Amino acid sequence: MFTFYPGLSPSNVNKDAKYSVVHSPVGGMEVRLVYRISAREKELLTNDRHERLVAMVNVVKEKVNGALGGAFYINEYHDVLVPHPDGGCVYAGTYEENLEFVYDGQTTIGPVPPPGLNPGDPWPGPHAGIPYVLRAGGTDIKYDMTSGRRIREVHLSDEVGQQPARLLARRLAAVKGHSGGRVYINEASHFFAPLNAATGGTTYVYLGALDDDAWFPVPDVPGRL
Structure with missing residues (x-):
């Protein structure tokens, strides 16, 4: 059994507005972010250090899709939401740890803005939200x-x-x-x-x-x- 989320369930958003669980080229599964560099350029960033989150998402994915991997969201309450093929999202649990990714080999990007960023400044972080x-x-x-x-x-x-x-x-x-x-x-x-x-x-x-x-x-x- 699974629980449909009673709050806001996102839909019809860009690919860079969500995370995904994908197969790693070295084995296992990891979290992927589509990082939008510009209107015409993006980079696929991955993080393999969130095994518990991957497992939470995959439990739901296997129940609703019959296969592992795919898109998910984490909202402002740290609730993990997995889209259901018939609409809405399924609650996969709560995950408190922020997701961070290394971009260009040296820059860490995540949901927390860098020090000194003020409202009105360009947002350098992920578009997942x-x-x-x-x-x-x-x-x-x-x-x-x-x-x-x-x-x-x-x-x-x-x-x-x-x-x-x-x-x-x-x-x-x-x-x-x-x-x-x-x-x-x-x-x-x-x-x-x-x-x-x-x-x-x-x-x-x-x-x-x-x-x-x-x-x-x-x-x-x-x-x-």
């Missing part, structure tokens, strides 16, 4: 819950009140822009977002950390430790 929608005008943050053919909008203001939700939304909009749009939060609770570059293509910008801001409550998952 959970997508939310910043409403136009910086008034609120929302996501969609899909059940069959029914889609329900879940607003931060409904969970924490209008004023706390507006404070966070305005802070993100000050960098992202008041037209709103998709923003991501990663497993270390840092926000980043895509911006359309003036020269074409998309760049990613750092929006800051969640810190003590009001946020959506932790989903009530049966069996959570």
Whole structure:
């Protein structure tokens, strides 16, 4: 048996917005990240030091797909989410350790920004994260819950009140822009977002950390430790 995740289950995101479990060329399995260098260039980075995470994902993958390996997410609550072929995500457990990868033989990239990075600076980290929608005008943050053919909008203001939700939304909009749009939060609770570059293509910008801001409550998952 497995448990469908009762919270936000990502879908229709770019490949670099998720992690994957893949076979290692030297044997065994490892975690892979699609690291986007530019609009036309990416690099496949791997980390073979997360055996417990690989096992957690593969237990679910074998149950729902009949095979090992494939995409997964880690959200801001450190919950590991495995996409189900029929829609939604399956809860695979909680994993507290951050994923880090070595890029270009010397630079370590991960969900925690390097020292001195400020909101508005280019985001140098992975694009792996959970997508939310910043409403136009910086008034609120929302996501969609899909059940069959029914889609329900879940607003931060409904969970924490209008004023706390507006404070966070305005802070993100000050960098992202008041037209709103998709923003991501990663497993270390840092926000980043895509911006359309003036020269074409998309760049990613750092929006800051969640810190003590009001946020959506932790989903009530049966069996959570």
